[in-house]
Amino acid sequence: MSARFWETKRLEDMSREEWESLCDGCGKCCLHKLEDEETGEVFPTNVACRLLDRRSGRCSDYRRRQAFVPECVRLTPRSLATIDWLPGTCAYRLLADGAPLPDWHPLITGDPESVHRAGISVRGWTVSEDDAGDLEHHIVERDL
Numbered sequence: 001m002s003a004r005f006w007e008t009k010r011l012e013d014m015s016r017e018e019w020e021s022l023c024d025g026c027g028k029c030c031l032h033k034l035e036d037e038e039t040g041e042v043f044p045t046n047v048a049c050r051l052l053d054r055r056s057g058r059c060s061d062y063r064r065r066q067a068f069v070p071e072c073v074r075l076t077p078r079s080l081a082t083i084d085w086l087p088g089t090c091a092y093r094l095l096a097d098g099a100p101l102p103d104w105h106p107l108i109t110g111d112p113e114s115v116h117r118a119g120i121s122v123r124g125w126t127v128s129e130d131d132a133g134d135l136e137h138h139i140v141e142r143d144l
Contacts, residue, residue: 001015005018006018006022006091006095006107011077011092011095011096012077022092022095022107023091023092024057024090024091024106024120024121025056025057025058025106025121026087026089026120026121026122027048027054027121027122027126028044028089028090028121028122029073029086029090030122031044031045031046031047031048031126032048032049032135033085034139042084042085044085044140045135045140046127046138046140047127047128047129047132047135047138048126048127048128048129049129050068050069050128050129051065051068051069052122052126054122054123054126054128055123056112057115057116057121057123075092077096080092081096089102091105102118102120104117104118104120
């Protein structure tokens with residue numbers, strides 16, 4: 001990968017390796033969301049997908065995730081336009097909107113722990129879907 005490729009390449013022109021490296025490992029996209037059927041409003045929860053390693057912020061079986069979680073969304077440059085629930089800190093969203101990566105992003109710092117130190121990740125405040133019960137009891141007010 002070339003240094004600071006995200007500043008010179010369009011999302012559509014990135015290699016698979018470059019694209020995947022944009023993920024900061026926050027884990028927020030792997031939290032369950034509830035949608036109000038009448039208004040379309042989306043409410044985040046603190047309930048993590050069963051495949052999310054809640055410590056690292058990474059999927060525990062990324063390559064085969066859709067076999068276990070069929071509704072798992074595959075992010076692509078094309079699908080970004082239709083996904084409105086990505087967190088405001090998401091590198092894919094930021095770059096698609098023409099914004100820079102934040103100073104804490106691992107591509108900037110060279111340290112995958114920087115996202116956790118910045119308090120951006122799900123580390124420490126989520127529960128597994130296997131333990132959660134009713135998702136309505138887990139809606140959070142956090143700005144995701």
